[in-house]
Amino acid sequence: MDFLKPEKIKDASGRRPSDPDYDCRSLYVPKDFLLDQTPGHKQWWDLKAKHFDCVLFFKVGKFYELYHMDAVTGVKELNLTFMRGSYAHCGFPEIAYGRFSAQLVDKGYKVVRVEQTETPDMMDKRVKKLLKPTKFDRVVKREICQLTTKGTRVYTVADGEAREAQSAYLLAIMEKEIDRTKSSYGVCFVDTSIGVFHIGQFDDDRHSSRLRTLIATFPPVQVLDAITLKNLSVVDNGHGGSVGTLLHRIDNCSSPFGKRLLRHWMCSPSTNVRTIEARQKAVNILRENTTLLSELGTVLAKVPDLERLFARIYAQSSKGLQDSHPDNRAIMFEEKIYSKRKIMEFIAVLDGFASLQRAALLMQELFSLPVFTGCKACDSSEILVQCSHFPTSEPAGSFPDLEKHLHFFKNAFDRDEAEKEGRIIPSAGVDPEYDESIENMKRLDKEMKTYLAKQCQYFQCKVVYVGKDKNRYQLEIPESKANKVTDEYVLVGQRKGFKKYSTPETKSFLERQMAAEDQKLNILADLRKRIFTRFIEKYENWYSAIECMSTLDVLMSLAMYSLSIDGDTCIPVFRDVSSVEQPFVNLVNGKFPCVTNDQSFIPNDTKLGENGQANLLLLTGPNMGGKSTLMRQLGLLVIMAQMGCIIPAESLELTPVDRIFTRIGAQDDILSGESTFYVELCETASILNNASIHSLVLVDELGRGTSTYDGTAIAAAVLNELSRMKCRTIFSTHYHTLVGGIRDNDRVVLGHMSCMVETEDEEGEGKEETVTFLYRLAEGACPKSYGFNAARLAGIPSHIIRTGSAKARHGKNVALCCGNIFTSAFSNFNILIS
Structure with a gap:
């Protein structure tokens, strides 16, 4: 064409x-x-x-x-x-x-x-x-x-079931430039599969740092921006999946709506100590009652995705599609199949809410035990009480008593008939219009029987109604009695020995009966929509039940994770900021949370800002020695702690973190025309412009994308600024000249990932060093980074490594000759920065 x-x-x-x-x-x-x-x-x-x-x-x-x-x-x-x-x-x-x-x-x-x-x-x-x-x-x-599209899926009955539990958002953005360095954004994003909207407005920097996160910021929550979520592998592993992420490790949720809430908690951990401690108590109670945990998991595992099905039922009710919508006029040749699906889904929803009610009752049985009496239940776990107790219970909770509503819909129609025929026939008292149509038909039937009895009496013989469809209610009279007919009897047919007549009364019966049948059919055709509408009218009750059980499901998931930890576990202790000299974190024997029962994993301590001590750890160590893992470990454990999770550590004490910033890994942005170094600086700028004294900052090898001197200078400047800001920071580097420049800075402490080095001769010349990583954080600075060991492990030819090693020794000797000059200049540089 x-x-x-x-x-x-x-x-x-x-x-x-x-x-x-x-x-x-x-x-x-x-x-x-x-x-x-x-x-x-x-x-x-x-x-x-x-x-x-x-x-x-x-x-x-x-x-x-x-x-x-x-x-x-x-x-x-x-x-x-x-x-x-x-x-x-x-x-x-x-x-x-x-x-x-x-x-x-x-x-x-x-x-x-x-x-x-x-x-x-x-x-x-x-x-x-x-x-x-x-x-x-x-x-x-x-x-x-x-x-x-991916962002507008509504999962109608023709679309089938959703294969992913997680939300896919449709996003709308409106930007207004304030000046060259700042813009104001209005955003709205919606999960069309469950009909949930998020809307907000905020000012942002030139890098659109906040916009890029796409996370609803409902304070008080800890903010994890898009860079942190990626660098820490919180929910995505960088390859389009979740294997190896924190979400993959912790997610033991039984229900799809629980999985969505867990992801939300993970991306927006709480900063409210009371909320965190309530979650901790709930998780601890659940992990101590493993039988109940198993029973609840079995019940919730059978529950369908009620949030999405609820949205689908809403769309099929009279409150859903407008009458003018073309879908209401669509000619569907498989309508009977679709109708049956709709009814089966509705029944599945009713059964699902019955399961939620059963789960709530199981929790209530737990709190009926002698150990939980009176206000002790509230003190032990306010959040579990809220999730499982009825508003009329003692103690009172937020879970609605669904028994009355479920009983109504359970008896509202014949389930077997509905599943078999794909239509709902309401029980008496459910639909007034349908009941009235049935009563009209009963009255008409009684009237027809009375009239027929009079005809039998008049003709002194048996008279019956015959005929089908539009020929119904003809009077069949024996031919021997036909001589008694009058002018109102009209002959319409006959068979051997009998004649068939119609009368004004029988014609009226037929018209009224057909009208009543049409009325009944019209009511039945619209009845499913009306039943669904009555169901939707209890929206607050149904949705409240989903919210309560999704919270319980997440708490169960955290409890199951804590039971799967091999080794030490602890409940993090939070201190109020007003009761301490400065924000701090004190982690003892912490382990990387995404590791599954690895006995060889080395735990580590991390202390920042405790008792007025240094808030910034300058971390050095050999390549592949575990620096990045230590930083990610602290970031993930803080996220878990503020979710209310029990963590793999001997102990963790801290003040709440309001935001986690990361500058980890190196990659360029080809599509945006941005080099690796530029991307690093943009991320660093976001940290310096947005971090507060309550933030946690993790900076890994800043400045490596440019020349050594430029990189060292930038790293030193950022290091000094972060120490001045007093936010809790781990700053890893291979620029060992930074160590000499911060010795007089009491806000910075030195640490390194320890290793054991062996050489075959005392001078170490011409021989390869054998480095054994100990993966243990130790005090002080590491003398060098042992890059040639990493080169050997990577398979670089030996003669190249030897040549490089010789060049490195020569460069080191030159640096030692100029050391006093450089150290003096570097000290002056730090003074200038200060």
């Missing part, structure tokens, strides 16, 4: 791709081309012209068809098969929509679902009303009913 060729393609406004205003979402389709199309294909081109960036699933009968470029996508990405014909097209049955749309969306495509919203009979009636119908009028109407 000529208009689709790269040199001819245009958007709907006639603009070429070279035009800065070109709209890639639309397509120019010539009018004369459209006039040559069949009515159905013209519909497709009209829609494609407005949604050129989407793949159209175009309903034709019981199938979704893909045409032209969409067909190529279907064959390439979905393994569909081209059909015979002069143009590319392929398709699949209606029932397979969920599977194929999910595959395309997961690969980054936008999928548009186009439905027939008119039957052929409806089309004929419409065409008859037109004065001069054209061939393009003689086609059933089709409308777009759904546009799905």
Whole structure:
């Protein structure tokens, strides 16, 4: 097609791709081309012209068809098969929509679902009303009913179940520049699968540090920015997965909504000591009651994703889609299957909430034990009481008593009939309109029986109603008694020995009965929506139950993690900032939390700011000696502590951390045109501009992306500034000249990752050093970084290592000759910085 060729393609406004205003979402389709199309294909081109960036699933009968470029996508990405014909097209049955749309969306495509919203009979009636119908009028109407992307999934009954528990947010941003160094942002992001919105406004620096985090900042929470989440491998391992991350290690949640809340807690740990301690008490109680923990896990594991199903039921209620939405007009050929799915999901939701009620009752049984009496339950774990006790209980909690509501819906309709037929027949007293229609039909039936009894009495014989459909309620009278009929009896048929008559009364019965049946069918057709609406009316109760149980699920996950730790565990102790001289952290025998039962892992102590001591640790040590691991370990353990988790350590005492900053690892940003060194400096600038005295800062090998002298100077300047800010900091480096420049700074303490070095001769010349890493933090500075040992381990040829070692010794001798001059200059530099 000529208009689709790269040199001819245009958007709907006639603009070429070279035009800065070109709209890639639309397509120019010539009018004369459209006039040559069949009515159905013209519909497709009209829609494609407005949604050129989407793949159209175009309903034709019981199938979704893909045409032209969409067909190529279907064959390439979905393994569909081209059909015979002069143009590319392929398709699949209606029932397979969920599977194929999910595959395309997961690969980054936008999928548009186009439905027939008119039957052929409806089309004929419409065409008859037109004065001069054209061939393009003689086609059933089709409308777009759904546009799905990764950020707009709503998981309708046609879409099927979500495969991932975690949220996928749709983000909207509005930026207003304040000056050259600052902008103001308005943001809104929504999880469409559960209908939860986050909205906010904030000022940001030129690097958009806060915007890049995409984390709802509802204080009081500790803020983990995007860089920290990445550098510490909190929720993502850098390869698109979670294996090896803190989330992967701690996540023992049984429910999808629990998993989402755990991730939120992990990305936004609390800074409220009362909240943290309440969580700690709850986790400790749960880990001491392993039988209960197992029972609760079994109950919650059977619960479906109630948040997402709840949102789906809402959409199917009268409060969901507007009457004008095209999906309400869509002709679905598998409607019975979809209807059955909707009812099965509703039943699953009811069973799920019944399981939540059962979990709450299990927790209440725990607090009924003698060890928990009166206010002791509240003192032991206020948060567990809130999650499991009814508002009317003693002590009172926040979990709503769902028994009455569940009982109503359990008895509202026949479940077996609903599962079998895909429709809801309400029990008496559930739906007033339906009850009234049934009563009307009963009254009519009684009236018809009374009339028939009078006819039997009049003819002195047995008279019965006969006939079907529109011929119902004819009076069948023996031929021998037919001589008693009057003018009001109209003969409508006969068989041997009998004659059939209609009367004004029987005609009235038929009209009224058909009207009553139509009324009943109309009520039943809308009944599922009305039942769902009644369910949604109790929104606060259902959602409160989900919130309570998601919190309990997260606490259970933390308890199960604590039970899996091999070795020392402790409950972190938090001190109020007002009761200490300065913010501090004192970690004793801490272990890296993502390690699973590794007996060979060496625990370490980390002390910063305790009793007015140095708040900054200048960390040196050999390459691969464990410096980065020590820093990540402290960062992750602080996050866990402020989540309320029991951690792998002998002890941890600290004041709350308001924000964790990291400058770990080295990578450039090719797409942004930013070098490794520039990326390092941007991250460092964010730390210096935003860190407070209550922050934790982890800086790893700053300045290595430029010359040694420039890197040393920048590292020294940042080091001095961080010590002046008094935030808790670990600053690792291979610039050993920094050590001499901070000896008079009482806010900085020296430490190194220890190792054992062996050489085969006393001078060490011409011989390779054997370095054994001890992975233990020790006081003082490390004499050098033993880079040639790392080179040997990496497989660098021996002759190259020997040559490099000789050059290093020569450089060291030169440096020693100039040492006094450099040390003097460096000291002056530090004075200048101060």
